[in-house]
Amino acid sequence: MKxxxxxxxxxxxxxxxxxxxxxxxxxxxxxxxxxPHPGGYASSFVRGRFEFEAALHExxxxxxxxxxxxxxxxxxxxxxxxxxxxxxxxxxxxxxxxDFTVTIPNGWEAAEAAYAxxxxxxxxxxxxxxxxxxxxxxxxxxxxxxxxPLDALSIPRKSAHLIRSFGITTEQAIEREISDPKxxxxxxxxxxxxxxxxxxxxxxxxxxxxxxxxxxxxxxxKGTSQALSNAFVSAIEENGGTVHLRNGVRKINTVNGKxxxxxxxxxxxxxxxxxxSNANPITACYDLIGKENIPASYLKSLAEGHIAISTYxxxxxxxxxxxxxxxxxxxxxxxxxxxxxxxxxxxxxxDKQQYxxxxxxxxxxxxxxxxxxxxxxxxxxxxxxxxxxxxxxRYVETxxxxxxxxxDATSERFPGLADHIEVVEVSTPITNMRYSGNPNGSILGFDxxxxxxxxxxxxxxxxxxxxxxxxxxxxxxxGFETCINSGMLAYGxxxxxxxGVKGLARAMPAMG
Amino acid sequence: xxxxxxxxxxxxxxxxxxxxxxxxYARALADERDIDPGVAARAVAALHTxxxxxxxxxxxxxxxxxxxxxxxxxxxxxxxPFRPGQFATIFVDIDGTRTSRAYSxxxxxxxxxxxxxxxxxxxxxxVSKYLVDEVAEGDTFELSGPGGFFYHEPLIDTSELVFxxxxxxxxxxxxxxxxxxxxxxxxxxxxxxxxxxxxxxxFWDELSELACSCEGLAVNLVxxxxxxxxxxxxxxxxxxxxxxxxxxxxxxTFYMCGPHAMYGxxxxxxxxxxxxxxxxxxxxxxxxxxxxxxxxxxxxxxxxDQFTVKVAGTRKHFPVAAREPLLxxxxxxxxxxxxxxxxxxxxxxxxxxxxxxxFMPAEVGLRKSDLACGYIHPCMSYPISDITIRL
Numbered sequence: 015m016k017x018x019x020x021x022x023x024x025x026x027x028x029x030x031x032x033x034x035x036x037x038x039x040x041x042x043x044x045x046x047x048x049x050p051h052p053g054g055y056a057s058s059f060v061r062g063r064f065e066f067e068a069a070l071h072e073x074x075x076x077x078x079x080x081x082x083x084x085x086x087x088x089x090x091x092x093x094x095x096x097x098x099x100x101x102x103x104x105x106x107x108x109x110x111x112x113d114f115t116v117t118i119p120n121g122w123e124a125a126e127a128a129y130a131x132x133x134x135x136x137x138x139x140x141x142x143x144x145x146x147x148x149x150x151x152x153x154x155x156x157x158x159x160x161x162x163p164l165d166a167l168s169i170p171r172k173s174a175h176l177i178r179s180f181g182i183t184t185e186q187a188i189e190r191e192i193s194d195p196k197x198x199x200x201x202x203x204x205x206x207x208x209x210x211x212x213x214x215x216x217x218x219x220x221x222x223x224x225x226x227x228x229x230x231x232x233x234x235x236k237g238t239s240q241a242l243s244n245a246f247v248s249a250i251e252e253n254g255g256t257v258h259l260r261n262g263v264r265k266i267n268t269v270n271g272k273x274x275x276x277x278x279x280x281x282x283x284x285x286x287x288x289x290x291s292n293a294n295p296i297t298a299c300y301d302l303i304g305k306e307n308i309p310a311s312y313l314k315s316l317a318e319g320h321i322a323i324s325t326y327x328x329x330x331x332x333x334x335x336x337x338x339x340x341x342x343x344x345x346x347x348x349x350x351x352x353x354x355x356x357x358x359x360x361x362x363x364x365d366k367q368q369y370x371x372x373x374x375x376x377x378x379x380x381x382x383x384x385x386x387x388x389x390x391x392x393x394x395x396x397x398x399x400x401x402x403x404x405x406x407x408r409y410v411e412t413x414x415x416x417x418x419x420x421x422d423a424t425s426e427r428f429p430g431l432a433d434h435i436e437v438v439e440v441s442t443p444i445t446n447m448r449y450s451g452n453p454n455g456s457i458l459g460f461d462x463x464x465x466x467x468x469x470x471x472x473x474x475x476x477x478x479x480x481x482x483x484x485x486x487x488x489x490x491x492x493g494f495e496t497c498i499n500s501g502m503l504a505y506g507x508x509x510x511x512x513x514g515v516k517g518l519a520r521a522m523p524a525m526g
Numbered sequence: 527x528x529x530x531x532x533x534x535x536x537x538x539x540x541x542x543x544x545x546x547x548x549x550x551y552a553r554a555l556a557d558e559r560d561i562d563p564g565v566a567a568r569a570v571a572a573l574h575t576x577x578x579x580x581x582x583x584x585x586x587x588x589x590x591x592x593x594x595x596x597x598x599x600x601x602x603x604x605x606x607p608f609r610p611g612q613f614a615t616i617f618v619d620i621d622g623t624r625t626s627r628a629y630s631x632x633x634x635x636x637x638x639x640x641x642x643x644x645x646x647x648x649x650x651x652x653v654s655k656y657l658v659d660e661v662a663e664g665d666t667f668e669l670s671g672p673g674g675f676f677y678h679e680p681l682i683d684t685s686e687l688v689f690x691x692x693x694x695x696x697x698x699x700x701x702x703x704x705x706x707x708x709x710x711x712x713x714x715x716x717x718x719x720x721x722x723x724x725x726x727x728x729f730w731d732e733l734s735e736l737a738c739s740c741e742g743l744a745v746n747l748v749x750x751x752x753x754x755x756x757x758x759x760x761x762x763x764x765x766x767x768x769x770x771x772x773x774x775x776x777x778x779t780f781y782m783c784g785p786h787a788m789y790g791x792x793x794x795x796x797x798x799x800x801x802x803x804x805x806x807x808x809x810x811x812x813x814x815x816x817x818x819x820x821x822x823x824x825x826x827x828x829x830x831d832q833f834t835v836k837v838a839g840t841r842k843h844f845p846v847a848a849r850e851p852l853l854x855x856x857x858x859x860x861x862x863x864x865x866x867x868x869x870x871x872x873x874x875x876x877x878x879x880x881x882x883x884x885f886m887p888a889e890v891g892l893r894k895s896d897l898a899c900g901y902i903h904p905c906m907s908y909p910i911s912d913i914t915i916r917l
Binding site (some may be wrong): 019050051058059060061065177178179180182183186190235238239240241244248259260294297299300301313316317318328329333401402406407409410413417420432434435437438439440444447448452453454455465466469470509 | 530534535538540541542543544545548549561563564565567568569572573574604607609634638657675679754801803804812864871873874875876891892893894895896898899901910
């Protein structure tokens with residue numbers, strides 16, 4: 015009999031992952047979500063004869079059947095993996111720089127060879143860098159198998175590379191091994207996924223995140239990430255949980271520093287000793303609980319993290335196949351220069367962006383759109399702050415001007431693109447705020463700087479008894495794989511409390 | 527180990543200390559005043575209204591069967607920005623049944639103090655009859671935020687626009703025309719307005735005046751049942767009339783808004799005239815007048831068939847007509863599902879179908895994975911067996 019009740023606030027990936035684990039393990043779970051469809055950013059939408067992927071470019075940590083990655087195992091552990099079809103993407107990324115274009119293939123060796131072929135003089139440095147990334151990732155994997163505090167004493171010996179990656183930026187790490195600024199830009203080109211340029215980005219994060227792509231390959235989800243979100247709902251409901259849509263949570267009830275349940279948007283009070291918030295911790299603490307009920311030290315820790323970037327997307331349904339426009343790959347990173355810090359600075363304005371990506375969804379799945387058509391999305395990572403300051407009556411104009419610049423700049427690389435757009439839809443950081451409720455429309459929660467790397471992020475355990483967090487703002491951080499992980503970690507924290515774990519073992523974060 | 531490596535190791539060790547120090551320092555400095563948790567909500571609320579209380583400030587009789595309801599905010603919340611051509615959904619309570627309908631906004635966004643919806647009383651119309659015959663100045667309603675994608679999109683649309691309006695389908699074009707002229711937008715607009723009789727023509731005085739005074743606007747009336755003295759274009763919005771009234775078709779973007787029958791004819795005509803698909807935009811128009819005539823309707827189900835709808839987890843069950851949209855049947859039985867477009871497109875009413883089957887026309891904008899997992903858009907779903915839904 016299911017007697018332990020849990021409430022999950024928000025049906026984003028983190029929340030649904032927590033709910034899927036809880037319901038599989040004997041909890042009666044209710045998930046409350048404001049939107050009419052589940053997934054948060056992991057969703058799709060339909061315009062005309064096209065269905066668009068809202069957020070996912072490529073998911074990491076899946077891997078082929080003979081070599082499954084961490085993300086796949088987490089999905090498997092909550093009965094979701096078997097409901098989803100993952101389609102391998104046969105290349106890592108393509109970079110279009112002002113004076114060269116390179117496609118980086120999948121796999122450690124092939125990727126290393128591609129970097130080295132373009133920059134043969136730096137072959138050795140490239141090799142050492144790749145090796146470091148691999149070791150950092152391996153050591154992190156080994157860390158997950160540490161059993162108890164005693165075993166933890168062996169960490170320094172077993173995790174030399176990991177520890178050394180902890181305090182340094184990506185730029186500090188790569189500058190030791192390579193020197194050509196063009197190679198640095200190529201090597202770090204997917205930094206947009208991680209929200210900070212190499213000069214600010216945690217090396218540990220960069221190494222581990224890239225490693226999950228290189229080790230297991232990037233994947234697309236058949237039917238878009240909405241199919242993944244729907245699969246989560248099916249898994250939760252099959253295990254006896256309920257996902258309530260169009261009904262969010264407006265209040266978290268607390269008594270004497272202990273969570274007792276929630277009040278839904280429809281006004282119903284639901285009692286539950288365990289509440290996992292997929293709503294970001296800032297909203298949860300200030301709006302849902304009230305800051306007077308939160309320890310001051312926790313409010314400080316919310317204030318100290320810098321909120322990460324958001325996205326700007328131009329979704330395009332084209333009336334011709336991608337090949338007609340010379341778009342043959344999955345993802346193209348484009349730039350006006352090699353100065354990544356300048357690219358980053360531009361993201362804080364609503365002016366022309368200097369770093370952006372074109373994703374061609376028909377590459378991985380030729381059935382993605384109707385025959386003879388294609389779907390492409392231009393994405394720029396931008397900070398949300400500037401967008402919150404635009405007067406409402408100037409919003410459309412600003413977003414259109416921005417979109418026109420992105421389409422024009424992309425058309426320079428792929429002539430004819432602009433003449434074949436049948437359907438266009440534009441999303442801004444405001445759109446992200448609208449559907450996720452995230453401050454600044456952040457796609458990653460807090461920044462992945464050296465103080466916000468996965469090891470240093472806010473824990474999944476919240477500031478009050480019975481309160482837990484899942485999602486981008488807490489460990490493991492923002493991104494598909496990391497958010498899916500975070501739900502499992504939140505479940506792990508719940509289980510500690512259910513089992514009455516005390517002391518150091520309770521305080522130590524679960525490693526998954 | 528090279529000297530460089532030793533140096534790097536020392537540097538790394540120091541940097542760990544630095545991070546911890548930095549983290550502690552940040553915490554010491556961090557003050558909760560730094561956080562403004564309401565920024566996102568305020569930015570979103572300024573652009574996207576959920577449900578807004580509005581009051582009818584004026585009722586304007588446009589034709590015998592058509593009225594414009596001028597809506598102003600009934601509470602503190604201001605009206606929302608929208609793009610000319612978009613609709614808003616008005617929620618009404620008629621004899622205890624809460625339902626809603628989407629109406630194109632006929633006023634331009636530049637008139638920020640009010641929003642006009644122009645409603646024609648349809649034969650057998652439930653809500654339109656109520657809005658035209660019952661509603662008076664001072665009545666209050668809930669209004670949704672703006673919806674739909676039927677607007678001039680400068681990113682992909684040309685600046686030469688052909689508006690194909692049928693009957694009360696003139697309303698979004700009024701917003702577009704008024705806005706373009708007030709803002710001096712430089713658009714070239716050719717309105718081809720099909721109406722049954724001259725008496726049915728809405729906004730005629732304003733349109734003919736604007737056509738005379740504004741270079742960017744041409745107005746062509748096409749009457750299917752013209753009076754004897756009429757010298758203008760007669761017939762329907764068919765290929766021949768469109769071809770003649772538009773002239774050179776290249777470089778023009780076509781917008782269609784009108785009844786279902788018109789879309790069939792206009793769509794075929796534009797195809798016949800070889801207008802590319804991406805140059806044709808079609809506004810939603812709600813459920814078709816007779817779903818059993820729509821392609822794909824199962825021959826085994828008669829229009830008069832009735833089925834039972836059950837709501838999972840409750841004791842509710844009631845009979846529904848196969849030919850009525852499920853959303854309407856639900857509302858009739860006291861079940862309110864939030865919705866916006868009521869044309870199958872927006873997905874706000876997305877609902878799980880636990881058992882049984884429904885018919886949805888092909889144009890319903892259902893996500894592929896929703897189809898696979900048994901979700902439906904009840905506003906354009908017609909039960910073709912006994913069904914169970916989950917709310």
